[in-house]
Amino acid sequence: xxxxxxxxxxxxxxxxxxxxxxxxxxxxxxxxxxxxxxxxxxxxxxxxxxxxxxxxxxxxxxxxxxxxxxxxxxxxxxxxxxxxxxxxxxxxxxxxxxxxxxxxxxxxxxxxxxxxxxxxxxxxxxxxxxxxxxxxxxxxxxxxxxxxxxxxxxxxxxxxxxxxxxxxxxx
Numbered sequence: 001x002x003x004x005x006x007x008x009x010x011x012x013x014x015x016x017x018x019x020x021x022x023x024x025x026x027x028x029x030x031x032x033x034x035x036x037x038x039x040x041x042x043x044x045x046x047x048x049x050x051x052x053x054x055x056x057x058x059x060x061x062x063x064x065x066x067x068x069x070x071x072x073x074x075x076x077x078x079x080x081x082x083x084x085x086x087x088x089x090x091x092x093x094x095x096x097x098x099x100x101x102x103x104x105x106x107x108x109x110x111x112x113x114x115x116x117x118x119x120x121x122x123x124x125x126x127x128x129x130x131x132x133x134x135x136x137x138x139x140x141x142x143x144x145x146x147x148x149x150x151x152x153x154x155x156x157x158x159x160x161x162x163x164x165x166x167x168x169x170x171x
Contacts, residue, residue: 053090056097060170062087063151067125067166072109074120076128084125087168088133100141101125102167106160107147118144125166141171 003010055062066083069076076084091097103118103125122142129135147154152162 052086053093056090056099056168056170057094062168063165064168065162065165069121069124069164072117074117074124076124084128085133088129088135091129091135091139092133098139098141098171100143100169100171102142102169103144104149104163104165104167105147106163107150107154108160111146111148115144115146115148118146120144122166 052062064083064087067076067080091099101122103120103122105114105118105121107114109117119142122144126137126140126142129140130137147163150159150163151165153159154163
């Protein structure tokens, strides 16, 4: 269970609720005096994406499709900021964690170009984590696999998009 207040994580208890628990209500209980009134609004209950921290620690790997690049470029798109921030937070929370950042591409283009592009993209992610979030560069290695390790087919737009990814592997 994680509680956020104005987009800042204020409470994090990864195993507060058992996976088999069936919850159907949220209850707030407060002791009020005659002079105090509390109003809680804009409550949102959401099922989060897989826990980055947990994935890295238990599976030694986190695969993300949330880091996006310009076409045939290692320029990271602005909408990737949230995903990068999430990884940076994990690296800040676990100060001895070291990762290998591995870039992957789809099969469009030739093998040599895709391999080079995937390596440049992994380097760009490392640079962003270092410059924007203050993560020590010595805690990160980079590599690129180009199109050599697809996780989906390369014959459909959806399959190609799935193959374009960045992996963070615990080292």
